[in-house]
Amino acid sequence: MSKNGDHEELKTLAEDYLRGRIDRRRFLLLAGAAGFSVPLLGRLIRPAEAANPDLLPSDPISPYEAPITKQRVAFLKTKPFKGVTINFMAVKATVGDCVKYHAPHWEELTGGRVNVAEVPIETLHTQIFADLASGLGRYDAYQTACWFYGDYFVPKEPYIVPLAPYLADARYSYWNPDDWLAPMRKLYEWNGQVYGSLFDGDCQALYFRNDVFTNKDVQAKFKQKTGYDLPVPPKTMQQMHDLAGFFTGWDWNGDGGKDWGISLHAKVNEQGFFHFLTLAAPYVISPENKYFYFNPETMKPLINSEGHLRALEDYVKFLANGPREEIAWTLGQGWNLFLEGHAAMEPTWGDLPTLAQDPKASKVRGKMGGAPIPGTTEAFNPIAGAWKKYEFNQVGNVNGGTWHPVLSRFSKKKEATYDFMAFMANRKNAFFNSTQGWTGVQPGMKWEYLPPAGTSTIAEWEAQGWDAADTVQYLDAYYANLTMPLQEEYLRIPGAAEYWHELDINISAVLAGQLKPKDALDRTADSWEKVTDRYGRPRQKALYQASFT
Amino acid sequence: MAGRAGRRRGGDEGGWFKYAMLLPAVAWVVAFTFFPLISVLHFSFASYVLGQGITGYVGLQNYFNVLTSGEFWHSIAITAAYVAVAVPLEVVAGFLLAWLVSLGAPGSRVFRSILGAPLFTMGVAIGYLGVTLYTDQGGPITGVLSWLGIHIPWFSTGWGGILAAIILDVWRWTPFIFLIALAAIGSIPASIYEAAMLDAGSHWQIMLRLAVPLAWPVMTVAILLRVIEALKVFGLPFALTSGGPGTSTQVFSIADYLTTIQFFDFGKGSAMGIVFLILVSAIITFFFRQMRRNID
Numbered sequence A: 001m002s003k004n005g006d007h008e009e010l011k012t013l014a015e016d017y018l019r020g021r022i023d024r025r026r027f028l029l030l031a032g033a034a035g036f037s038v039p040l041l042g043r044l045i046r047p048a049e050a051a052n053p054d055l056l057p058s059d060p061i062s063p064y065e066a067p068i069t070k071q072r073v074a075f076l077k078t079k080p081f082k083g084v085t086i087n088f089m090a091v092k093a094t095v096g097d098c099v100k101y102h103a104p105h106w107e108e109l110t111g112g113r114v115n116v117a118e119v120p121i122e123t124l125h126t127q128i129f130a131d132l133a134s135g136l137g138r139y140d141a142y143q144t145a146c147w148f149y150g151d152y153f154v155p156k157e158p159y160i161v162p163l164a165p166y167l168a169d170a171r172y173s174y175w176n177p178d179d180w181l182a183p184m185r186k187l188y189e190w191n192g193q194v195y196g197s198l199f200d201g202d203c204q205a206l207y208f209r210n211d212v213f214t215n216k217d218v219q220a221k222f223k224q225k226t227g228y229d230l231p232v233p234p235k236t237m238q239q240m241h242d243l244a245g246f247f248t249g250w251d252w253n254g255d256g257g258k259d260w261g262i263s264l265h266a267k268v269n270e271q272g273f274f275h276f277l278t279l280a281a282p283y284v285i286s287p288e289n290k291y292f293y294f295n296p297e298t299m300k301p302l303i304n305s306e307g308h309l310r311a312l313e314d315y316v317k318f319l320a321n322g323p324r325e326e327i328a329w330t331l332g333q334g335w336n337l338f339l340e341g342h343a344a345m346e347p348t349w350g351d352l353p354t355l356a357q358d359p360k361a362s363k364v365r366g367k368m369g370g371a372p373i374p375g376t377t378e379a380f381n382p383i384a385g386a387w388k389k390y391e392f393n394q395v396g397n398v399n400g401g402t403w404h405p406v407l408s409r410f411s412k413k414k415e416a417t418y419d420f421m422a423f424m425a426n427r428k429n430a431f432f433n434s435t436q437g438w439t440g441v442q443p444g445m446k447w448e449y450l451p452p453a454g455t456s457t458i459a460e461w462e463a464q465g466w467d468a469a470d471t472v473q474y475l476d477a478y479y480a481n482l483t484m485p486l487q488e489e490y491l492r493i494p495g496a497a498e499y500w501h502e503l504d505i506n507i508s509a510v511l512a513g514q515l516k517p518k519d520a521l522d523r524t525a526d527s528w529e530k531v532t533d534r535y536g537r538p539r540q541k542a543l544y545q546a547s548f549t
Numbered sequence B: 001m002a003g004r005a006g007r008r009r010g011g012d013e014g015g016w017f018k019y020a021m022l023l024p025a026v027a028w029v030v031a032f033t034f035f036p037l038i039s040v041l042h043f044s045f046a047s048y049v050l051g052q053g054i055t056g057y058v059g060l061q062n063y064f065n066v067l068t069s070g071e072f073w074h075s076i077a078i079t080a081a082y083v084a085v086a087v088p089l090e091v092v093a094g095f096l097l098a099w100l101v102s103l104g105a106p107g108s109r110v111f112r113s114i115l116g117a118p119l120f121t122m123g124v125a126i127g128y129l130g131v132t133l134y135t136d137q138g139g140p141i142t143g144v145l146s147w148l149g150i151h152i153p154w155f156s157t158g159w160g161g162i163l164a165a166i167i168l169d170v171w172r173w174t175p176f177i178f179l180i181a182l183a184a185i186g187s188i189p190a191s192i193y194e195a196a197m198l199d200a201g202s203h204w205q206i207m208l209r210l211a212v213p214l215a216w217p218v219m220t221v222a223i224l225l226r227v228i229e230a231l232k233v234f235g236l237p238f239a240l241t242s243g244g245p246g247t248s249t250q251v252f253s254i255a256d257y258l259t260t261i262q263f264f265d266f267g268k269g270s271a272m273g274i275v276f277l278i279l280v281s282a283i284i285t286f287f288f289r290q291m292r293r294n295i296d
Helices: A004-018 A024-033 A038-045 A070-076 A094-110 A121-133 A146-152 A182-187 A216-226 A237-246 A273-284 A306-319 A324-328 A331-339 A351-355 A414-425 A427-435 A458-463 A468-482 A496-511 A517-535 A537-546 B002-012 B016-044 B061-067 B070-102 B108-120 B123-134 B140-147 B158-186 B190-199 B203-231 B235-241 B252-262 B266-295
Strands: A085-091 A113-119 A141-144 A205-209 A260-262 A343-348 A368-371 A376-381 A386-393 A404-407 B046-049 B053-057
Touching: A085 A094, A085 A121, A085 A414, A094 A113, A094 A141, A094 A414, A113 A121, A121 A141, A121 A146, A121 B252, A141 A146, A141 A414, A146 A496, A205 A468, A216 A237, A237 A260, A237 A306, A237 A343, A273 A306, A273 A343, A273 A376, A273 A496, A306 A324, A306 A376, A306 A496, A306 A517, A324 A331, A331 A343, A331 A351, A343 A351, A351 A468, A368 A468, A404 A414, A414 A427, A458 A468, A496 A517, A496 B252, A517 A537, A517 B046, B016 B046, B016 B266, B046 B266, B061 B266, B070 B108, B070 B158, B070 B203, B070 B252, B070 B266, B108 B158, B123 B140, B123 B158, B123 B235, B158 B203, B158 B235, B190 B203, B203 B266, B235 B252, B252 B266
Parallel strands: A085 A113, A085 A141, A260 A343
Antiparallel strands: A141 A404, A205 A343, A205 A368, A376 A386, B046 B053
């Protein structure tokens, strides 16, 4: 271990193993033969798990869990939740289907029963908080979006309970919050305590047609039109605009019809505003400013700043590079355009590359490119009220629902409910979730990424039906985004759904030509002021500041 | 006096039994009309925050906020436009179809059954059906129109969205008018038609000069019911456009739903409901008086 050669040898072996070129047995054999100790190798393979002497790689008692603790093996033998029925409110969408998929497995192991009530996304917030605010507490757990979090903490006693006591109990299904990537973990916490169990890990990245972007003829055409080499991937917003314009209006996929530069979706109430939030981040967030929504000292909205305005004006320009109707498209409609091979780029969630792996629904398997959202060379600091030039200003994000279960304080079956939540968070199930398109789940844990960032292997992803090249593009883009030093803040204060709704409808009005960008953002700011006053400005301010800790 | 005494005697007939018979109806009205109305009135003077309940009473502030809110009046204008276009189209189409069927047009029996189907379908279901019918990604309506060289931006413009919703509303509710009109036309004695046939030159003239005036008392009730229903429209436009793009298809019910149910602003949402109730009551009262005058 003292010689550089040893380091290199170990590094090469580890990379071969983690990239799936050699299996676990051969890695241990070769590395052991080279003089490295088995405990060291074990830590390299799964650091957190290797440190836990009670953790077994798997056990026949639970074919659905891996790893599993010795205490849990004993616990499951008792069928601990026989006769217990829990009620789980889930989103009527892919992530809800995923909950339904796991329910019978958990029932088989524990003897318990899960009633999964599916609620459409547009009424989910209402249903959850009607159940909680009325004190009915008919549900033991809710599949929540992260922007609901502030609302759970409005009452003196929060509506949801921290998971620490359950996490400390080895009888429950094993998962480890330390495995989260830092920005993802923050979404599952409030004031430093974990309230949600691992499920989803959303962020928006830029997905593009790698096969088309790297085509020599296309590259020559692009250079002829713009005067510079086609950037793979685009680094700046300007390059992204150039690419969107370049790929619009001609048949670059060879099917005889005209194709598009970019696919977006912008129907109101369908999460389309996340596109704007994502693309606007590098216009506002910079090394000098981390605030996107409010001035933390006054709670005055920043949304109508010059930076936001320029971002919105640029966002509108993208519209000309996609079908006009996309302003009324749902998320799935936006994805379809890309999956059918008619769009060159789409800034969206990881569902897109995941769905692209299904040959029945996709014509782009093996053709995916992925990258973090492009940056800018100038950003506006809305607190200081000034623009500043940067060599390159790029911002990561965790935009999206990051849908996951939280445990109701009204639940009378907290143990069983947590056990089901933990069961879905167990590595075997969580990895399955994030590799399947139909689950709507994306990776948020370190072990889901490829080395050197994480410990999963291409072989593991290929075993779930992934194309090797797509896997690398997807995971590298996702990881780069989530670990970027600058991150866009995520709005989690009470009323977040209402703040975002006001932004959503006003952006939609701009895209439909009913409002000018400046008017739309001013209106949004006015509405936000009213929402803040209604919830109480001092309290909102305190919670906004707390949401950064 | 005799008349009054007689009425009083009549009023005593039945004793407690008639009150017992009335009790379910009274209980229903108290539970589902009176109590909610009082509750809405109560909330309309309060400030409500999710998780904290009523945090204080604000007098007429919620009403002031509603009456000075551009969004509220915008939703009223959208609703009024919706009703003003959809209901007359349904009345005209429903009556014409009923007239054609009453003339014994070929296939009218089958047509009568088919026409009634949308009436029994949920507005939300029709809204979602509309999404698939109008979509530019293989929607049949858009496909046929494109084939004819017509491109209507159904969901990417405000007027396109409201037009799409009105077309579906007309499709759904025309059968309602049709069924009532068919009954009204059928109730006119055949002898009157026979006499009219001798004087009038065409079925068109008989319809305009005979069937319409004679069916009008019944039709006014149908129109009134449709106006009330159309003012409350929610499921169809909500499923079809979610009120967008922007707020261009945000009828009153959607605006009130978002305020009250989605964002838990019970104070403002209740005030919106009360203001709308007053507006609608005034319109309906005026409309009803006009109709009665016409009938008289």
